[in-house]
Amino acid sequence: MTSEFIALTPKMPDSKALLAALHAGGPELQLTAAEEGAVVHLCTAAGRPLVSVEAPVLVQVPGEARRLLGDRVAVPELPFWWTEVRADTAVPEARSLAESVCGRLVTFLGGTVWPRAAATTRTVKVPPDTPQESPQSSQEHVDGTPRVDVLTESTAVVVSDRPLLPLTTWLSGLLRDAAGSDRALHLVTPPQTRLTLPLRAALGRVPNRWVVQDPNGGYYDGSSGVRLSWRGGTFVPEAGVVADAFAAGTGAGPTSERQLNVSFRTVHAPDARLVLGRALEAAWRHLTGAPPTGWGTAEPVNLPWSTGQLTDLARDRAPAATHLVAVGSPDRPAVATQRITRTTAGVAEEVSLTIGYERPDDVPLDALEPLAASLVAEHGLTTMLATVRAARADLTVPAHLEVPPVPVSLTLGPRDVRKAGLAHASRPPVRVPPRRLGPAAEPALHYPLGDGTDPGAWTALQSLDAHLRNGSGGRR
Incomplete structure (x- = not known):
């Protein structure tokens, strides 16, 4: 099993600090690098890995350390460096060695160690390799x-x-x-x-x-x-x-907390002036009143929100897909994943934005139709599905039963309405008729499905989907 520790430091762990920290096991241990230097392994003389140190990440987004590590962490002022250290616990001494690596980094650079009790600076003696041991004996x-x-x-x-x-x-x-x-x-x-x-x-x-x-x-x-x-x-x-x-896990059962999820897809014509991420920002503003605070390719999310930098990364990675994570301000739990791909129709952005609320009445259901209208008018919306579920407002996922989400609305952009046929798509087998969005000649259709409290909305959504597929002559 791998034990994980994190050093949060106001200064970048440079080569001098890293070498001093990695000397926690004494001069008998060896260093190897992997992934083009992004990971450093502290190994026995025979090459058996004991501790791995990831490349430090500069975190410039408020609230990320507390979101991922909890409120009891003494977080340095922004920006700060996040360095992950992992120990192979197949070797009993490796955990203490990893703790000492983190403790020495903080001693040299300031900051704190997570978990707090893990910080030490002692020298850890690792028994010599036995003839039967090999570099693969502890980790595959x-x-x-x-x-x-x-x-x-x-x-x-x-x-x-x-x-x-x-x-x-x-x-x-x-x-x-x-x-x-x-x-x-x-x-x-x-x-x-x-x-x-x-x-x-x-x-x-x-x-x-x-x-x-x-x-x-x-x-x-x-x-x-x-x-x-x-x-x-x-x-x-x-x-x-x-x-x-x-x-029957701890925390299972009814809760007053809610999560609103809005999943949508937009498609843009390929253009050298195209700026990506604007649809996600528009959705964030409509639902929270502010833009995202940060983005990145993994967690912790480390970069201040920038559609320009996001676009540059996607261009650099094209034609491969780009996967991103975005977060909101600490006072409004919100997180999104975004996938950017090149398709035959253009450049597609697939977004799943989830926002947490302490009470059911806090969920802004009345903002969904205006959001759909904005995405249709300005961002090339093809589809949008909104759901509400009774789940943790902090947007973390426990390993116990949670009730499934309940559909609130579905929106079809002009392209999908045209494919299904406007007359057919306008007469669905649902209780509330759809509302037209956008220009009369090329409208989108917004289908209200409920307020997020009736599980029967799934049946309505399935009937609506079958109706629309029948109009398009097959799968959309």
Whole structure:
């Protein structure tokens, strides 16, 4: 299992500070670099990895450390450097070694260590390698990098006991590496661990999986609760069997907190003057009254919000897809994932924006139709689905049962209305008729489905979808 520690420092960990910190194990240990220098491994003389130090990240977004680490962290003033250190606990001394690496960084540079109790500066003696030990004895490899706990032909397994797991650069890289080697990534955690929404979305893509250690023995899927067994080198579901701990976990049950999710897709004609991210910013302003505060490719989100920089990154990565994360101000929990791709129709932006609220009455349902109208008029909206669910306002995902979201509205942009046929799309089998948005000659249609309290809205949405597909002569 990998133990994780974080040094938050007001100064950048330069080579001098890193070398001093990595000397925590004495001169007998060796250093190796991976991923073009982005990761440094502290190893035994035989090459067995003990501690890995990720490249420091400069965080310039307020509230990110407290969002991911909790309120008890003494966070340096912005901007500050976030350095993750991981220990291989197959070696008993590795955890103490990682703690000392973090403690020495803070001693040299100032700042704090998470968890606070982990900071030490002692020298840790690691027993010499035995002849039977090899560099692969403690950690397996994905594409030659010692970063996962178990590796089989079909699955890479990572074990973590972190209270809140974000989509870190490390995990994002593991997901890419696993996909590139035709493997699933299975993330194993204790039942009290929560995930951020970006990590939950990434693990929701087949064949990845969130695996939770059942306190009653065995494992279950953190999203569905289905019991899992380790067979054939991977975790497989036991059909029809749901773990009791999933339904009765701590925090399970009714809640007054709510999450509003708005998922939409826009398509733009390719143009050298095109600026991406404006649709996401418009949605954020409509629903919260302010733009996003930060963006990045992983968590912690480290860059101040900038549609120009976002666009430059997407252009640099084209024709490959670009995956981004955005966050809002600390006083209004909001997080979004965005995927930018080149398609035959142009440049597509797929956004999933989720906002947390303490009470049901706080959810701004009356802002959804004006938002849809704005996205149609100014941002090339093709579709938008809004849902509400009773779930944590802090937007973290626990490993227990939560009620499913309830549809609130669906919007079809002019292209999809034209494809279904305006006359057909205007007469759906739903209680409330659609509202036309945009120009009369090329309207969009906004379909109200409810206030987020009636699960029957799913039936209405399914009927509406079937009706629209029938009008278009097949799948849209």
